[in-house]
Amino acid sequence: MAAATSDCGAAFSGVQSRGWDESQLRKYPFPTKSIPRLSYTDPRAEMLINNEEPVVLTDTNLVYPALKWDIPYLLENIGNGDFSVYISENHKFLYYDEKKMCHFMDFVPKSRRLEMKFSDFVDSMHKREEAGEDERVYLQQTLNDTVGKKIVVDFLGFNWNWINKQQAKRNWGPLTSNLLLVGMEGNVTPAHYDEQQNFFAQIKGHKRCILFPPDQFEFLYPYPVHHPCDRQSQVDFDNPNYEKFPNFKNVVGYEAVVGPGDVLYIPMYWWHHIESLLNGGVTITVNFWYKGAPTPKKIEYPLRAHQKVAIMRNIEKMLGEALGDPHEVGPLLKTIIKGRYDQGPS
């Protein structure tokens, strides 16, 4: 992809005028290249999206009416519905699927989900800010019809014309949801991939997004498919265990800091680690998740990395079903390969 190679952090020299500086970025032990920032009218932006490579679009006006959103505006207008709020013992909000917890009884999540009114979320955020505790909160709620009239008007004013065309020309499936994320400064969503296309629209504050292509699967060590943390990396970026995860040394990220009005395209199956900048205040984001295009009738070889990820997922799922116990999947996979696939062709 068209990105300048650089060491971690150096990717951003000269962009301090954008309202943040490098001291607000957490430090990680791997290099990154920068994700291109382009106008939506630039033909290179279209090419990147067509190739399923990330790009920051600076001028789509996708969520223009929401750029006025801040905590007082949301308090007044978001409505009286319930919001999912995650509470974490530290800055990391590792996602877990509650439905998969029955398979892994020993799994103890490091965060918990509570349902609460928006005003209670704001109170709990302020309480934690004032106390300076490690414990943090992160609101992550699909926008639904409980929101107030003004939010509905803002939502209807999104640039649906542009995004509907993006969806149609790539034959993507339907929009599945718009997730609203309201986070405290310094919050981190650890590296994971989604099985959907994503236009990630930043509304307030800045977020650093570090992406890894699907061909870095082997460097990022996702949890098994049946584990509650399916699709999440097992590697703790703050303190990587290289003995357990030696290939993490080979990881190379693509990164961008997005601010109000920017839209980051996160291609399906691309890993993403997202952090609200340190000392950057509250962040507000709305994403647009779309189902991917249907599998083409004629499969072209060699397969692309994301297609191989999909195959690996299906194999794990099929074995789980056939064996009747997800814990038997790993031992069986090891039996298949042990001592049999080590040497090259002879």
Ligand SMILES: O=C(O)CCC(=O)C(=O)O
């Ligand atoms: O913004 C975040 O913290 C996480 C968002 C995310 O993972 C997504 O939009 O897929």
